[in-house]
Amino acid sequence: MKIMINTIKDILEPEIEIFVSKLRGKIVVPSATDYNNSRKVYNGMIDKHPGMIVMCVDVADVMASVNFGRENNLLVAIRGGGHNGGGLGVCDDGLVIDLSGIKFIRVDTSDDTVRIGGGNLWGEVDHATHPFGLAIPAGIISTTGVGGLTLGGGVGHLSRKYGLTIDNLLEADMVLADGSFVTVSAKQNSDLFWAIRGGGGNFGIVTSFKFQAHKVKTVFGGPTLWPIEKTEEIMKWYQDFINNAPDELNGFFATLIIPGAPFPEHLHNKQFCGIVWCYTGDMAKAKEAFEPILAINPLFEHIGEMPYPSVQTLFDGLFPPGLQWYWRADFFNELGPEVRAKHLEFGSTIPTPLSQMHLYPISGAASRVAKDATPWAYRDARYAGVIVGVDPDPANADKITKWCKEYWEALHPYSAGGAYVNFMMDEGEDRVKATYGDNYERLVTIKSKYDPNNLFRVNQNIKPMLK
Numbered sequence: 001m002k003i004m005i006n007t008i009k010d011i012l013e014p015e016i017e018i019f020v021s022k023l024r025g026k027i028v029v030p031s032a033t034d035y036n037n038s039r040k041v042y043n044g045m046i047d048k049h050p051g052m053i054v055m056c057v058d059v060a061d062v063m064a065s066v067n068f069g070r071e072n073n074l075l076v077a078i079r080g081g082g083h084n085g086g087g088l089g090v091c092d093d094g095l096v097i098d099l100s101g102i103k104f105i106r107v108d109t110s111d112d113t114v115r116i117g118g119g120n121l122w123g124e125v126d127h128a129t130h131p132f133g134l135a136i137p138a139g140i141i142s143t144t145g146v147g148g149l150t151l152g153g154g155v156g157h158l159s160r161k162y163g164l165t166i167d168n169l170l171e172a173d174m175v176l177a178d179g180s181f182v183t184v185s186a187k188q189n190s191d192l193f194w195a196i197r198g199g200g201g202n203f204g205i206v207t208s209f210k211f212q213a214h215k216v217k218t219v220f221g222g223p224t225l226w227p228i229e230k231t232e233e234i235m236k237w238y239q240d241f242i243n244n245a246p247d248e249l250n251g252f253f254a255t256l257i258i259p260g261a262p263f264p265e266h267l268h269n270k271q272f273c274g275i276v277w278c279y280t281g282d283m284a285k286a287k288e289a290f291e292p293i294l295a296i297n298p299l300f301e302h303i304g305e306m307p308y309p310s311v312q313t314l315f316d317g318l319f320p321p322g323l324q325w326y327w328r329a330d331f332f333n334e335l336g337p338e339v340r341a342k343h344l345e346f347g348s349t350i351p352t353p354l355s356q357m358h359l360y361p362i363s364g365a366a367s368r369v370a371k372d373a374t375p376w377a378y379r380d381a382r383y384a385g386v387i388v389g390v391d392p393d394p395a396n397a398d399k400i401t402k403w404c405k406e407y408w409e410a411l412h413p414y415s416a417g418g419a420y421v422n423f424m425m426d427e428g429e430d431r432v433k434a435t436y437g438d439n440y441e442r443l444v445t446i447k448s449k450y451d452p453n454n455l456f457r458v459n460q461n462i463k464p465m466l467k
């Protein structure tokens with residue numbers, strides 16, 4: 001069945017008025033003075049013009065918006081933190097359901113669980129949980145949305161110790177495509193609970209998440225850097241080291257340029273390979289844990305004890321909203337000699353100071369979850385790799401895109417096949433299938449049950465079965 005897509009212009013004014021009367025939040029339309037600001041997402045390369053943005057403030061607003069979008073055959077995008085590389089939190093012409101007004105965080109100290117609104121950002125969560133000595137595994141930039149990051153998986157500094165973000169999700173409240181409201185958990189609507197732990201925003205809009213938090217207050221970590229010429233040697237060492245390291249020690253590998261302050265001047269604008277560490281074990285033993293790392297003689301290190309929110313915000317200043325971003329990603333099992341040589345080659349030709357490559361370890365607790373326990377199929381891959389071309393100047397968009405694509409193309413033949421969905425741009429159905437692997441068919445079945453007309457399609461889309 002071919003579904004007709006309308007635009008907001010096809011909807012009569014009285015119908016829009018009825019919709020608005022059901023909202024506590026406001027709508028933003030193209031004629032509004034705050035329209036241009038409201039349609040922006042984190043990636044400055046994305047320039048989409050929705051027909052209407054609904055700034056939801058509660059679940060009732062989300063239900064009304066879903067019903068309005070469905071009844072009028074609109075293209076519907078859901079925006080959590082707006083960080084998605086491919087700009088999947090916004091769309092042209094259609095309806096953006098913005099969740100940034102749905103924010104609340106409640107820490108329950110009786111069982112160390114945390115209830116969070118569908119529009120919260122991770123920095124807000126860290127701020128709220130830190131005074132209780134608690135943390136939830138998340139990503140490495142604090143302005144990222146809880147919604148998109150969680151629904152795609154969630155890789156970060158605590159992955160080796162406490163697993164992916166989805167491994168710590170206990171429950172979620174959702175508004176489904178038919179406008180109904182459900183709570184999902186291992187005990188209620190367990191098919192949906194399975195699907196949202198990696199399947200993205202395909203199944204409905206999450207208005208609240210409940211997570212298990214962990215006792216993490218102070219960590220020991222920071223970056224260690226080596227000259228780019230040492231990439232092959234350091235990557236080989238890293239591979240052996242991280243795969244045998246205790247779960248308490250996480251470290252992601254990077255090729256990068258040091259753009260400027262706060263790093264010392266002699267490092268500025270030079271290429272490096274480096275590792276960003278985060279140790280969550282006994283602080284009295286932290287220095288001992290870092291002895292083998294410092295024995296590899298980094299050219300520069302800035303490691304030490306810090307509050308957990310500090311490691312979570314280390315790179316926020318480098319990456320403000322509005323930069324141009326081009327993303328490419330893959331999972332890897334091995335960092336063999338050919339792979340290491342490619343990293344040296346492309347790491348030496350990083351085109352702009354903010355462009356980088358990261359390899360996040362998928363080991364420790366993150367790898368001990370069965371491949372079919374959640375949609376996140378690559379539990380046995382050792383690394384989630386991502387290459388980002390980044391620059392403030394739109395004139396450099398082609399340059400960063402070309403480097404990123406060429407780097408990716410050189411490495412892809414050595415990859416495990418798919419990529420972490422949250423590190424992908426809009427790359428088409430085959431890439432989505434490759435990413436979910438053997439879990440794809442189960443996702444299609446659940447999608448067909450809860451969203452048979454694919455209302456939620458502005459995402460890494462899992463297409464429902466044709467009716």
Ligand SMILES: Cc1cc2nc3c(=O)[nH]c(=O)nc-3n(C[C@H](O)[C@H](O)[C@H](O)COP(=O)(O)OP(=O)(O)OC[C@H]3O[C@@H](n4cnc5c(N)ncnc54)[C@H](O)[C@@H]3O)c2cc1C
Pocket residue numbers: 041042077078079080081082083084085087088089090099118119138139140141143144145146147148149150151152153154155156200201202204205206207319422423458459460
């Ligand atoms: C600078 C930067 C650093 C990053 N670092 C990491 C990292 O360390 N680890 C990691 O795992 N990822 C990381 N990411 C990737 C990040 O996980 C994705 O960009 C993610 O999509 C962002 O979620 P969001 O809510 O901010 O995005 P949005 O653009 O708002 O949404 C992304 C997708 O999720 C859907 N969505 C969002 N919220 C909801 C909701 N409540 N209910 C239903 N669907 C929803 C949207 O419809 C869209 O399809 C990073 C991204 C950036 C830009």
